[in-house]
Amino acid sequence: MNRLKISIYYLQELNYRLAYAILGTFFLFSITYTYKQGLIFIFLPKGLSHFVSTGLTEIFFTYLQLCTIFSFSFGFGIALTQLYLFLRPGLYAFEAKTIFNLLITAIIFYICLYIFLFPIITKVLWELFSDYSQNFTAIDLTFEPRLQDYLSHLQQLSKILTLSFPCLIALNIVQRYTNRKTWVKYRGIAYITAFSISAFITPPDVLSQTLIGLPLIIVYEIQLKIWALYEGYKKKLLIRQPIESHKYPYRDKK
Template sequence: MNRLQTSIYYLQELKYRLAYAIFGTIFLFSTAYTYKQGLIFIFLPKGLSHFVSTGLTEIFFTYLQICTIFSFSFGLGITLTQLYLFLRPGLYAFEANTIFNLLITAFLFYTCLYIFIFPIIVKMLWELFLTYSQNFTAIDLTFEPRLHDYLTHLQQLNKALTFSFPCLIALNTVQIYTSKQTWVKYRGIAYIIAFSLAAFITPPDVLSQTLLGVPLIVCYEVQLKFWSLYEEYKKQLLIRQPIKPHKYSNRNKEKS
């Protein structure tokens, strides 16, 4: 009977935790939809005066798309936090501390990523592709950006940045059980796995696969480079470490 009551208690707590996550996501969606125009204005490139809409319901579904992405991105963080609070009483102290530090690291990582790095990447890509549209002089070509297409490209970039942190965690986990020579030897297989994963996640077009596959490869190469620098640092540290006299030699000197 006590076991049944305990199970019912934990199921109720899990239900409440999930309810908090669901209502939190709904609240975020309603807030984002209230300020939908200001939210879109944040992601617009500087110097752009207008966008083009070709469908009757395109603006409405574009608003729904950006509000859904925004609410589910933050709602996933709320869900993971509630899941951690539910599992924390049954975890060991080191497990709870590891998961807590991982959540804090993920929060700081994504905060810095979307505040500092994401606008820079968007600006660079916009200026890069805008030059091709302006330098086309064979015919009278006018560039009319479409709002839905622009936000779709931002969504693909968001996918690539979202999977960067789990990929770094996975690479660090694999690094514990492998060596650097193995990473260098099977580098080509890692590239194939990155593009296969990108093809599985993204829509079936080359641009989406490239936008997700290339950052995965960059994470792999950055991890390998940091690994090499860390090993070089340990070698230099061992070389510069002073040699301590042996304790038995000191005793012999004292006796003499």
């Protein structure tokens, strides 16, 4: 009977925390939908004053898609926080500390990523690709950006940046149980895995899969290069470290 009461208590607590996450997501959705035009204005490239819409319901569903992405992204963070608070009493001290540090690191990482890095990447990509349409003088070519296409490109870029943190965590976990030679030996399998992940989360076209898979491969190579530099630095540090004779008293006796 006591086990049944405890199970009911935990189920009630889980329902409460799930309700907090759902209510928080709907609250964020209502806020983002209220300020949807200002939200789009934040992501507008410099010098662009208008977008083109070709469908009757395109603007409505574009607003809806943008607000849904934002609310579910923040709601996922709320759900993870509530899940940690639910599991915290049953965890060991080192497990709770590790998960807490990981959660705080992820929150700080994504905040810095989307506040500082995301606008810079968006600006650079816009200036890079918009120059082709402005400099194309062989025929009369007018560039009229569509709102839905622009937000779709931003969504693909957001997927790339969002996957960067889990990939770094997964690579660091694998790094503890393997060596660098194994990474070099099975580099081809890592490439195939990266494109398999990109094929799973993107539409079935080569460009989208390349935009997701190539950054994963770049992250893998950067991690491998940092590992090699760290091992070289560690070897030089061991070579330069002097050997103290008082640590080995048995050598003096011989």
